Amino acid sequence: MTMAELIVLLGPPGAGKGTQAKVLSQTLGLSHISSGDLFRDHLQRKTELGILAQGYMQRGELVPDNVTISMIRERMRDKDCGKGAILDGFPRTVAQAEALDQFLADSKLGTIRKGPYIKVESQVLVDRLGGRWSCRAGGHVYHEKFNPPKVAGKCDVDGTDLYQREDDKAETVKNRIRVYFEQTAPLIEYYRRKGVLAEIDGAKPIEEVTGDLLASVR
């Protein structure tokens, strides 16, 4: 059996990781393991791990690493991951990265081929994520800079007032980005030391970022 090759896709919220992971997965024929999707799937199926995770979430606590890691381990044993996979949203911390390495060493399921890091400045992320406005009536979404409504504050489709979801407010977005950089800066160093890090300029247009990502893992 040949060892599967893993691509650990790194980057802050707003860097376009999810979109890029999908394209990479299709182009390279590798599975896409999104930690967000994995969580939702476990919660929906009410698995043992899902119920465990839900308990922490309901108490407003962070889901412990060992729960997340168990989900990833189980997923990586699926047949479709035999050739390799793109990890999106995991690991998030050095502890998780170490647990992943330990699992790969023990299981001999695969090795990490590359850790492309989609690098985007904080202010660009705040602009991208913080300018979103939605309408309650039809869920139509606009962006102050990139896709503004014709009349400020009103939905083009149904004319109702636009509002900003809690998640899209500048303060919330700034906080999310700050937490990400605090947790993740050490992870970037971790993969750099292992010699698998590839820095990708995430300020470029989406298609160019895809091209750079593909070049970095080939």
Ligand SMILES: [Zn+2]
């Ligand atoms: Zn609308």
